[in-house]
Amino acid sequence: MENNDYLAFIDLLQESAQMFNVGIAAYCLMPNHYHLLIQTPDANLSRFMRHLDGVYTQRFNRSHKHDGQLFRGRYKSILIDEDRYLLELVRYIHRNPLKGALEDALGRYPWTSHKGYISNAKKWDWLHKKFILAMFSKNRSESMKRYRKFVSQESPEEISMVFESVRLPPILGSDRFIKWVKKHFFNDKQNSEIPESKSLAPSIEEIKTAICKFYSINEEDLLISKRGSANVPRNIAIYLARRLRGDNLDAIAKAFNIRAYSSVSSVVNRTRILLSKGWKINKMSFWFLIVPITSLVNLLKNYHKLT
Structure with a gap:
């Protein structure tokens, strides 16, 4: 993977987010996979992912004169309880390069959204981060300060075990949250927008x-x-x-x-x-x-x- 390949993916990520009304709260592009934390108000996860992976594959193959599939298998998704696990997931995603030995200090790896959380630059306005930062403080500068402190600490072992498991849970949250999801979305259990929906x-x-x-x-x-x-x-x-x-x-x-x-x-x-x-x-x-x-x-x- 070359720098231009990462840049092309981020450009497409922004383009696709706007096209499908998807909020990109965090991302991390690793050499052989990527992590996204997204919000889908229109319940269109499958369409968004199909477009993102499909178009990127076309552009990558055209640029490198390749053909065939670029991504192996279907993506894995977890529905997250924002009250309990959202911040933990942001931290896990942004610390992923550090854990994978791709950087020796947090923030040096360029292909994550971490810098967008500690920057006021307008180029990061597309990132769906205001809601996340507001969970730390309503004051912008204070929220960034608390975010820095939070992300500088390692993820709890419980969180790491969940996201590094071969078999990911389809829903991550409290019993109350899981019951709420089942009550409101079980009728769509066979809907392609809910890849792990049998768990409902x-x-x-x-x-x-x-x-x-x-x-x-x-x-x-x-x-x-x-x-x-x-x-x-x-x-x-x-x-x-x-x-x-x-x-x-x-x-x-x-x-x-x-x-x-x-x-x-x-x-x-x-x-x-x-x-x-x-x-x-x-x-x-x-x-x-x-x-x-x-x-x-x-x-x-x-x-x-x-x-």
Whole structure:
């Protein structure tokens, strides 16, 4: 990588941020990867990243007379709780070159946004930093002073372990934040704008608990199967495990003590047919496992209104 390659990426980053209404709060360009901390008010992360990587690849290949892919695999993303982890992530990103031995003192590596946080120069106005600095102080000079002190200290081991893990968590925040995300965005769980969105789905145990509470039964009742009679609670739980979680048939079979995965497929198909013939489920029904338990009764009634 040459200096012009880094400069070209930063130029494209600014251009793309304006085009897609994305706030770039922090960045770090390493020789073989990059880190971004961004805000997407229009929920267009995938489109922004596709444009950024795609256009940069075209420009890089044209400049170096190469062809083919430049970035390997899909990007990894984490949804961050701003109240608890935002500042930690800014520090982690800006200290990344120091940790990677690309600089011997913080701020000497030129391809991060760190200098933008300690500068009043207008060339950094495109950086979405005011909100971050305001978390330190409402006074601009004081906020920069506190930022300097904060970033000069090493990231806590807990933070480093999270971001250096092979498997990154899709959401990083308090339990309250994670529940809020599930409540507001689970309906878009299969949306391409949420790459790790399956994590928003309820667990098998949560599905079982919800079904048992609604029908006033024990979990053991969900494992009962009798010829000639339908175990409606069990069938709904199986259908939801498949519909909401996308679990494979073998996993669902084990969870409900069913010998053959083909039996799970039959249950799912029968339930789907019943829904198409009259069991109406409105949009909100699929949120029932991520809202308070007290809301379950009203939401589950949607399964039986027309039966």
